[in-house]
Amino acid sequence: MDYQKLVDEAFIASENAYAPYSSFKVGASLLLTDGTIIHGTNIENAAYGSTMCAERNAVFQAYCQGYRKSDIEALAIVGDCSPLISPCGACRQVLAELLDPYTPIVLGCKDYYEVTNIQELLPRAFIGESL
Ligand code: THU
Numbered sequence: 102m103d104y105q106k107l108v109d110e111a112f113i114a115s116e117n118a119y120a121p122y123s124s125f126k127v128g129a130s131l132l133l134t135d136g137t138i139i140h141g142t143n144i145e146n147a148a149y150g151s152t153m154c155a156e157r158n159a160v161f162q163a164y165c166q167g168y169r170k171s172d173i174e175a176l177a178i179v180g181d182c183s184p185l186i187s188p189c190g191a192c193r194q195v196l197a198e199l200l201d202p203y204t205p206i207v208l209g210c211k212d213y214y215e216v217t218n219i220q221e222l223l224p225r226a227f228i229g230e231s232l
Contacts, residue, residue, distance in 0.1 A: 114140035
C-alpha cells in the first residue's frame, strides 16, 4: 500500500477545511478495498463543541455511502504540526467502533509519517462487545 499517496490525498482534503476559529487545517483520507478514496476535513462551528474533526467526517462519509469496517484498508490523518497530528479522544472512540483494531492509521505531517492502528491509539476501548 502506498502510504505516501494516502498522506498526499489527506493534504488535498485539508484544503477544504472550514477552520475560521482555530486556523488549524486537518485532512483525512480513507482507502477502501475497491480502490475508492474518501476525503474528510475539519468543519468548525461558532459553538465550538459542534465542530467535527477531519477523520470522523471521512469515516462517517464512508459509512453513509454503505461501506463498513471490512471495506476500509487504511486511514491517513494529516496536519501542519510537529511531530505528528494526534487524534482527539472522541475520534479515537469513534474509530474504535468503526475501524478494525489493526487497520493501518497513518499519521502524517509535511515530510514524515508513522503508521499505527486504533488498538495502539486506544487500548482497552469500550466497544459494543463490552455491553
Ligand atoms: N482536529 C481534527 O480535525 N482532527 C484531529 O485529529 C485533531 C483536531 C481539528 C478540530 C478543530 O477544528 C481543530 O483541529 C483544532 O482543534
